[in-house]
Amino acid sequence: MRWRRCGEDAALLDCDSLDQMRAAHATLLAARPDGVTDVVPGARSLLVVGDVAAARAVLDGADLTHPPDGDPREVTLDVHYDGDDLALVAADAGCSEDAVVDLHTGAGYTVAFTGFAPGFGYLTGLPQALRQPRLDSPRTRVPAGSVGLAGEFTGVYPRESPGGWRLLGHTTTPLFDAHADPPALLAPGDHVRFRSVR
Template sequence: MRLRPCGDTALLLDCADPGEARAWHAALAPQAEATLGASTVLLRGDPPALRRLVAVTTPGAVAPLGDGEIVIAVVYDGPDLAEVARITGLTETEVIAAHTGTAWDVAFTGFAPGFAYLTGGDPRLHVPRRGTPRARVPAGSVALAGPYAGVYPRASPGGWQLIGRTEAVLWDLDRDPPALLRPCLRVRFAEDRR
């Protein structure tokens, strides 16, 4: 891990991989304002004090937050479901089974409030982003791109492969915390056959 200055009031831990970043985040978040990235942790505060904190902290095992798993019901009728099946060599039914058959972990959040990058699912579902992004992806769209799965919390542009949709509310300012999916939570998708 390399420690880098980030402006006058923050430090960036540049980690070797996502696992190392998650371990540092788990160790530091109870003691400092810490934001987890793909393979980084941003610490906000007094840089000398943060350097001392990092020096005496040992990253450990990553424990899940909250009360276990979040289950998200999905209607698998996305406009890219057939294309994902073609790319992976699976049938549409097998894509759905692969998506629902393994747990996913919230690795980090970003892009938009409530957007979580989920990792750890079935590796057969690693598919490229679309060649041309959409100008508008509807809120609740369930998507795949590279090693990630995600759910668009609101309508926005996007280039991920859309395989389904959910009515789950990913971001709600009246909820504490506002984000349904937070780093280190586990997520399972369940088919909604409406």
């Protein structure tokens, strides 16, 4: 791991892996060191805002091989598996569309970090057979609620936007509501399951 200053009151921790970042993030959230005002996870990095020395003191003695035990929030999303790329995903996985649905709903996922758009969670835990590349040519319009996958992640588009993930289906569950508290349904560390309603 390597620390890099980000302005006067923050530092970026470059981690060796996604799992190490998740462990560092969970460790800081559990310890709540005085003076640390925000901790923002990324794919392989962690932004620490506030008293960086206090955060470093917590992490220097921590076991970052896996996240500490906690009581994660459980979220279940109902999905209509009718996505434009369901047949493509099945063909590349070498299985039927029903098998893709079974694989996707049979796995448990964890929100590793959020980004791209407000409410968009990058979920880890995707079965190996479903780990496929983004589309060669991104779509200019992906409808809100679209459930997709790309690389090692699966996720849900919280609003209409361009995107290059392979689409498996859609959910009608709102992922982001600016008037709600909190506005985003998913937060890092949450456990997510998908349930087929097709």
